[in-house]
Amino acid sequence: MKKIVFLVVPLVVALAFFQGCDRIRASLGKPTSADLARISEELKAREQFLRDSIDAVRAAEALQDSIAQPADQPAASAGQPLKRYYAVAGAFKNPEGAQKYVEILQANNLPVHLFDFKSGLTVVCMEGHDNFEDARRDLATLKELKLAGSDPWIYNTNQKLHK
Numbered sequence: 001m002k003k004i005v006f007l008v009v010p011l012v013v014a015l016a017f018f019q020g021c022d023r024i025r026a027s028l029g030k031p032t033s034a035d036l037a038r039i040s041e042e043l044k045a046r047e048q049f050l051r052d053s054i055d056a057v058r059a060a061e062a063l064q065d066s067i068a069q070p071a072d073q074p075a076a077s078a079g080q081p082l083k084r085y086y087a088v089a090g091a092f093k094n095p096e097g098a099q100k101y102v103e104i105l106q107a108n109n110l111p112v113h114l115f116d117f118k119s120g121l122t123v124v125c126m127e128g129h130d131n132f133e134d135a136r137r138d139l140a141t142l143k144e145l146k147l148a149g150s151d152p153w154i155y156n157t158n159q160k161l162h163k
Helices: 002-020 021-027 033-066 095-107 132-144
Strands: 085-092 112-116 121-131 153-156
Touching: 002 112, 021 033, 085 095, 085 132, 095 121, 121 132, 132 153
Parallel strands: none
Antiparallel strands: 085 121, 085 153, 112 121
16 A cells, blocks of 8 residues: 555656646746747737838838939039938037037048038038948947037938928
């Protein structure tokens, strides 16, 4: 009889352990297999949403690129056509402040471009690029050299905020 008890008790304990994993996890405050499956599905749905959002932005940019630019679009300084992206170092209400900032950037051998925005601000930018990643590198350069204002950003000329 003792042999049977010694065999049955460990077998019942092992059976309860392997069958009650979710019950044990729940009692320890850990997620159960159903919770883990739900979390996995939520993550997959979120990743798909992000992929769809990125695809939508790329499609919108491609559509905007395919639209012809108007003939009366202003040219950049030195007679060069405007590029699409510019790393903005600062925006100023008075042109004198902008000119002082231009001198600081030029003293650091950085190419400078000025925009007069419709809002009345004079915006000091680095050189323009047709590629967003190049403009992002300019933004990183401004941040590294600590030459940007409080919050540098990238201006897309397709927004037509300039005069």
